[in-house]
Amino acid sequence: MNFESINIWCWIIPILVGLLCAIFGYLLGKGANATIDNSSELIELKNRNAKLEADLAACTQKMATESLEMVSSEIPFNKSAAKAAMGKNVKQDDLKIVEGIGPKIEGLFHNYDIKTWKALSKTTVSKCQEVLDSGGDRYKVHDPASWPMQAKMCYEGKWKELNKWQVEHKHGKL
Template identity: 85%
Template structure:
């Protein structure tokens, strides 16, 4: 091979490859721009979305109607029945009625926005333990396992049943 002729081939081959790649790239790119009509699928999805939004609106309306019914079905506090069962005046939503809860533990529950018998009755035992743990080591001796159950009896006005349970289970242990 002649080294003088190599110099020209070093220019021609890359230019030729570049031109061929450009032509093929243009042809491939031009052929890939065919538009696919998705309008039927889009219309189907819009119809499904409209149906789901209507179902959601109906569910929200139904839940709103139920929540007003629940508010009206709140259990009234019977102060005299509580006094008959315990022999002392009981204040509504006084958490100290629950065996094992004193003024300081009641304060801990108030810090966690648990201020009524109903909310305490709906609180899990693990959450009650978390509230106790927030008070430090001096509250480790308390066992909150029965507190939601006792609070539920208070909320439902089952004063005789609560008093009987507390007498049978000294210190609120199950």
């Protein structure tokens, strides 16, 4: 190979390209390692998180307080008022006081964990029908449409209204 015949530019161009690539690579690498200052954003997010945790704790406390108030706000059972209005002794949460419910149907409701007037008052008519259907064909003649309403009157201690309603509506049918 004859070095005298090789043009000088054949040596200078690769050297210049190599130097430019080295400088460009150095600058790119240096820029990638530069850290971005996110400390203010991080502090803001930590403060926001602390506020949300405090709100959650306040809500949890409020829910606990309200549930205690709900338990304590149960309507007391007045046995003498029930006896005066109904004309017979009434036991608390006796589902048989509801017109149309007898001992066997009461047992069916107890099987479904519906044991109080309050629970029966919050039960839908379709759920009452489901309870009756679980007892078989002999309970098809019963109509549970008014049972939740009657149970609500019992729970709220509206004995005179219940007695009047039961007298006006023969056999508890609407």
